[in-house]
Amino acid sequence: MALSTHVPDLAALELLLGVAQEGSLNSAARAAGVSQQAVSARIRAMEAQTGVTLVHRSPRGSRLTAEGVMIAEWAARLLEAAAEVDAGIAALRADRRARLRVSASLTIAEQLLPGWLASFRAAGRVGDAAPEIVLTAINTATVITHVTEGTADIGFTEGPQRPAGLHGRVVGHDRLAVVVAPDHPWAGRRPRNPWPVREGTILQGARAA
Incomplete structure (x- = not known):
């Protein structure tokens, strides 16, 4: 009314x-x-x-x-x-500041985030203690959805494209390698062009928290 x-x-x-x-x-x-x-x-x-x-x-x-x-x-x-x-x-607001919701694509969640989060906790970002981390490992498209809809405070994805409407920053590069058996025709050959490179991108919502 x-x-x-x-x-x-x-x-x-x-x-x-x-x-x-x-x-x-x-x-x-x-x-x-x-x-x-x-x-x-x-x-x-x-x-x-x-x-x-x-x-x-x-x-x-x-x-x-x-x-x-x-x-x-x-x-x-x-x-x-x-x-x-x-x-x-x-x-x-205090509860939100004390909890950090992180969504990450599967490779980043498995290979990179454990070390990053350990360093983040050791640094103590809120007062004398680091916030509680709530991590969700999902595919890249769902990470983007989580950040866009506000169900994640921050997201990590892979790939060269930066989603529209979100702030993004490249935080690392991952060089891919092709592994073959010693008797494979490719063994010992040098590639003519560099192998593909995958980017790790950190995403944040366009609207402030």
Whole structure:
């Protein structure tokens, strides 16, 4: 359900709650680290948005109206829920930073990644400890799908082509060799052209984490 345009944003509600808790605009301004004029202007903007008088102003000072007190009470519950969401998001971000999801083509996963990951763990990339590594060994096409869809944080593939929409970097070359029996006609012959070369490419999503 979409909210109406009469609902102030969280920062405005937090300021109104500050007025309720501190007892005056001036005290709320000091607590928020802003000027009283800024608080007064924000309150007037909220009054225009909600269509409700929130503060009673007099020569003796300012205080919340009955409607202002009521909205401040609602704001307290809303801000408490928002704080829980904020804490939850922070926990999810920390968990994501502590886990690295790696997808790699089969040859790289079997021959190269064990040594790379051992070095990565020894270096300790997050604080004093390396993150948990979740490795998936699959074919190149699926590695690209994982990185594109965000189910892998980083991918390693083989081949000269760099998939569109992804950031890639060549991290190594693998020279292929043809092995034959000693009595094979090719034994002892030097190739006219260099053997094919396979590239190892590291892939990252186009959108930042």
